[in-house]
Amino acid sequence: MLLAIDVGNTNIVFALCMGDTIVHRWRISTSHDRTADEYAVWLHQLLALEGVSHAHIDAAIISTVVPPALFNLQRLCRKYFQVEPLVVAVGQIDLGLTIDLPNPAEVGADRLVNAVAAHAIWPGSLIIVDFGTATTFDVVSATGAYQGGAIAPGPNLSMDALYQAAAKLPRIAIEPPPEGKGSIGKNTVHAMQSGLFWGYVGLIEGLVARIAAEMPQPVTVIGTGGLATLFHRHTTAIAHVDYDLTIRGLIRLHAINTPKSLNTETEYI
Template identity: 70%
Template sequence: MLLAIDVGNTNIVFAIVDGDEIRFRWRIATDAKRTADEYAVWLHQLMQMEGVERDAIDQVVIASVVPQTLFNLRGLARKYVGLDPMIVGAPGIDYGMAVNLPNPGEVGADRIVNAVAAHSIWLGALIIIDFGTATTFDVVSCDGAYEGGVIAPGINLSMDALYRAAARLPRIAVEPPAEGLGVIGKGTVHAMQSGVFWGYVGLIEGLVHRMKDEITGPTTVIATGGLAALFSRHTDAIDHVDPDLMIKGLMRIHALNMKRL
């Protein structure tokens, strides 16, 4: 089985993959100071609860946007699983996809992995929206090349900045105003919900519209990340939601590079 590790700015997802099936997913807060031993204790307990033997893991692949985590995650793989992990972004890794940028090394591993996964599932030109700490919009051309994208502040980041900067504004949940309420707020919370939620819907729709103007041919929009399902219910700009896109991309990149070894 494959242990796929997706390190984001806020959370790390550990997934156990058996063949083409994602069997288990576990999430832990990203902390660059967390040691290999701490990862091992946490992961071992979860695997025991699900009846997964450590010896059943025969491959490890890691993608990280937080470079400081790689040393200890490598230590986890080497010391407790007995394997040298495949690191997305390391020299020689083949994505099976051209990266049409002046400096391909600038692109975060998560964005390339999502692009690889989406291209393996959907045909034609694609826009991939990933709702994370930042909200990223990435483009894959109809011939399967990564063409670049857009990075915007994540909605939780925006809400936190609003709460911290305005002394009298409360913290609110990420949700639209209650059913029956319009966009025009009739109180502080209602006004904030409209501004944050519908403002973000407007950002999504506006960027997708402008990006499609620069893309040749019909374009499919795929969303992933924690808030993808929520936003997809309130806009026609999103065609599909896939919460496992990142793990699927790690699976594909791992399989592609194992064939080359």
């Protein structure tokens, strides 16, 4: 079984995969200081709860946008699972797509992994909107060339900045104002909900429209990340949502970079 590890700025997702199927997934907050032993204790308990032995994990792949976290995650894989993890890095693995940028090494691993998965699933030109700590807009051509994109502060990051900088404003959840309240807030909370949520919808629609206008062919827009489903319900700019897009990309990258003789499925009890 494959252990796919996606390290984001806020959370790390561990996913246990068999073939193309995501069997289990777990999430832990990202910490630069967490040791391999701490990861192991936490992960082994979760594996035990699902009736899975650590011995069933025979491969691993890591994508990280937090370089200091990489060492201990590699150590986790080597010490506790006896596998050498594949690390997503430009120039070191076969990505299955080209990078049409002056400096490919600048691109975050998560953005490339999303591009790999989306290009494999949907035909034609794509815009991938990933709602994370930052919201990224990534462009992939119909021929499989990663062409860049845009980076904006994520909704929760924007909300935190507003809460911390304005003494009288409360912390609120990212959601639209209650049904029937419209976009003109009649109290502070509704006004903040309107500005944050509908303002963000405007950002999504505006950037998607601008990027699409620069593309030679029609585009399909894919949403992923924690808030993708929420925004998808309130805008037609996003055509599809795949919450597991990054993990699917890691599965595909592992398959591309693993010899056929080793790329087999292992059954477990």
